[in-house]
Amino acid sequence: MSERAPAIRLTDLHFSYGKGPEILHVPAFQVEAGERVFLFGPSGSGKTTLLGVLAGVLGGYTGNVEVLGRDIAKLSGSQRDAFRGSHVGYIFQLFNLIPYLSVMENITLPCRLSAERRGRLNGVSMDQAAQTVAKRLGIDELLAKRVTNLSVGQQQRVAAARSLLGAPELIIADEPTSSLDYDHRERFLELLFESCKAAGSTLLFVSHDRSLMHLFDRQLSLPDINKAGF
């Protein structure tokens, strides 16, 4: 991927589920490579749908969606899956982890599934790379544990470590801090910023909680960019 290509560029995006009402109409939205963007998305603003489109899980839209300079509409379903697996890290609001895998196995899973992402470890072994990321996030003590034994804060850091391993160019975080208390939120964000910087990843952070927005390079509001139904 070229350094200069924007991480995300939406042009004239229209989306609706089947023949239902239009959920998204985004005339223009762009995130530059390396940016840390806060996207304010109250419930009902089409946040989940937008993230689905960006991740390449939802198809059937009109308009142009470019992720990391790639028009994802031109990719086949399985190509989109592979693209997401190797270039996009995704952090959920809650329950990010596969319950039957250990912390280490959860962190390394994307690299085990995607050869391309594994290739970007630059010859470092998967376990070693995971150690490094885990250390930065302060969870290197937990690697052998079962994920069911972790606190919510620890789980979210494991999720962050997983999304960062193999340095995907784009990290999409869907309210990852909403289940943490304020002090932990700030701490979590600091760690996430640090890790994104180390990996050179762009961060799109979506939340309905505006108390953290001042920490970001740029703040946007989804109701402002989504013209559907308003």
Next chain:
Amino acid sequence: MVLLSLAYQSLKNRVLTTTLTVFSIGLSIALLIGVENVRVGARESFANTISQTDLIVGARGGSLQLLLYSVFRIGAATNNITYQTYEHWKNHAAVAWTIPYSLGDSHRGFRVVGTDENFYTHYRYRRDRSITFESGRLPQEVFEVALGSDVARTLGYKTGDKVVITHGVASAAGRGILDHNDKPFTVSGVLAKTATPVDRSLYIPLEGISAVHIDWTDGAPPMPGEEVPAAKITKQTMKIDQITSFLLRSKSRIDTLRLQREISTYSEEPLQAIIPGLTLQELWRTIGYAEDALTVVTFFVIIVGLLGMLVSLYTSLNERRREMAILRAIGAGPVKIISLLVLESFLLSIAGCVLGVLLVYVLSVTFQPIVERHFGLYVPIQAPTATGWIYLGAVAAAGLVIGFIPAWKAYRNTLSDGLSVRL
């Protein structure tokens, strides 16, 4: 490989349902293979009730009837054959050995068989097993009797006991009025267990049969005071007039058919000779439809086992929607999601197959002697037969195919859920 380890760990995570599913499949496999083994065992045991006997010869009549009374001690002969005729065939150039049977008497429901030393020397069952004694020795005197092991066990007799035989065949309870009370027999020995009808008879010398009937006239017992005392009878003084049937071994198998024809056309007396193997097969065919019914039932058991697996996988899907969304988010496409679930189902059925085969082995090893003792059924302990392998393969394949049902459902879920799961 990643998917395989994922499938394995996912199953391991649901230990209880996984164990139960594997058990239900395992049990149905065990049943299927077990029934197959019992079937083979039953057929083998049946076909080997009598071995190395080339022909069974008796008075002319039904071939099945001859087999039934000579081998299974069921029913009775309509006619006897003379001892001269027997001796003619006994001394025939093509004959290796013969075993004479004289039937018609009983003891408390068990048949009494008059025979001679050849029975103890030449009789073979289950290919090459011969008659051996658990205790004592074979009867040598006229009034000595050897007991089949079931007879000894059921009636609690031991060597040295006195046994009174009954004229004709009475039920176990009926001590007929026509007991040969005046001429009791002494138990000289007890035969070792054979798990064949041999166990259910008493064996006395041919002379013994003649002796108990010596003073009878026209099928009626002697009037009181007219009995010939047992003390006066010795083996040498007894003349044998007739026997019921005899087993025959020819010197070469090639002679068997020729001998059979020769016996059937014997001009001195109407005889028939049957090849026991053929008649046994004929008999098996008439009673063998039961085994098909058994197989059908087992197939239904297998289907139930597989349906159990389907249900357990399918119901687990709802709680696994989250897991599927995570897998999708980190780049697993529909193909991988489907493969994961199909693999899980495949692993379950393979594990079920392995467990089932192990169960069959453990059960066979544990219960084989018991089954053989109680039912006279020798169930072979062996690697799965060709049919067994086909069954195993079919179940594994069915597991694979059935896996597509939950997999398809999971795929539909991931399409509608995308990366979000409304919990």
